[in-house]
Amino acid sequence: MPDTVKYAKNGAIATITLNRPEKYNTIRPELLEELDAALREANTDNAVKVIILEGAGDSFCGGFDFSDGLQHYDEIVEEDYDPGLDVNLVVNQYKTYLNQFMGLWRGLKPVIAKIHGYCVGGGSEMALCADLVVASDDARIGTPYSRVWGCHLSGMWVYRLGLAKAKYYALTGDWISGKEAAEIELINFSCPLEELDDRVRKLAEKLAHIPLTQLISMKLIVNQAYDNMGLQSTQTLGPILDGIMRNTPEGRDFVRVAKAEGVKRAVTMRDRPFGDYSQAPVEEQPRRRSTLPV
Numbered sequence: 001m002p003d004t005v006k007y008a009k010n011g012a013i014a015t016i017t018l019n020r021p022e023k024y025n026t027i028r029p030e031l032l033e034e035l036d037a038a039l040r041e042a043n044t045d046n047a048v049k050v051i052i053l054e055g056a057g058d059s060f061c062g063g064f065d066f067s068d069g070l071q072h073y074d075e076i077v078e079e080d081y082d083p084g085l086d087v088n089l090v091v092n093q094y095k096t097y098l099n100q101f102m103g104l105w106r107g108l109k110p111v112i113a114k115i116h117g118y119c120v121g122g123g124s125e126m127a128l129c130a131d132l133v134v135a136s137d138d139a140r141i142g143t144p145y146s147r148v149w150g151c152h153l154s155g156m157w158v159y160r161l162g163l164a165k166a167k168y169y170a171l172t173g174d175w176i177s178g179k180e181a182a183e184i185e186l187i188n189f190s191c192p193l194e195e196l197d198d199r200v201r202k203l204a205e206k207l208a209h210i211p212l213t214q215l216i217s218m219k220l221i222v223n224q225a226y227d228n229m230g231l232q233s234t235q236t237l238g239p240i241l242d243g244i245m246r247n248t249p250e251g252r253d254f255v256r257v258a259k260a261e262g263v264k265r266a267v268t269m270r271d272r273p274f275g276d277y278s279q280a281p282v283e284e285q286p287r288r289r290s291t292l293p294v
Helices: 029-043 083-091 098-106 122-127 163-172 178-183 193-208 212-227 231-246 249-261 263-271
Strands: 005-010 013-018 050-055 111-115 118-120 132-136 140-142 189-191
Touching (some): 013 193, 029 050, 029 098, 083 231, 098 231, 118 122, 122 140, 132 193, 140 178, 178 189, 189 193, 212 231, 231 249, 249 263
Parallel strands (some): 013 050, 050 111, 111 132
8 A cells, every 4th residue: 555645854844745646635544644653753853844744646635535434434433323432532632633633733843734726624624733834826725514524623724713704614614715815814825836836845945944943932932822722622622513513414414425426426415505616617626736837
């Protein structure tokens, strides 16, 4: 089986690449385990000052992989749902997937998330745990789980936005482009897709000129301010509500359709009334990196 996460180092910059391009780099347990190992390697190597997180292929991350009836998630079950066991899964620090997401936040090396294509659902939760986020102008970022089968997990959609915007996107699940995300300060910067690699590289190189101890200290003080705002309690409630939303009648039906008729059919039913994500016109879809001139 090929690695689902790749790790590379160039001087003081480590690059972690989500590597399931044929599946939009969707999240499975093995990807989370390999992400954790890569973050550990980067954060324990004193030669590394900056980490870049990116996705292979045409998208950053399409969220959690809910194909095959969730058979790859042994403890996430829709049939015979036990809410107590579900709570144990999502808030137990030895089991929860949030540890890998928050590894971007808790590790003291600054992380730059480089977003292109789709960055949705759990993929957006992951990216927004990074310290700096740079996206292509035409990337598509959103939380379609706002409509069925989910709830905010990391809380970063809330903490990065003001009340008006946070509430709007939580209630609608609308997608936004990378350019719009930068304008409302959900992320730091956006740029044309052709310039994304160079923009992120230059930003990483700028940070690499700063002493490691300075980077660590400045990241820690900013993070501490947000931790004091109740970040951890938000991250306790969110996954619990997410488990409940996965097991509402509508949530169970979503997975039933995905299992019986395919994920595409379930997503079509969810998003067709809104005309976004996969149901948007072709001209509104993000551009494919694979179509750029070499």
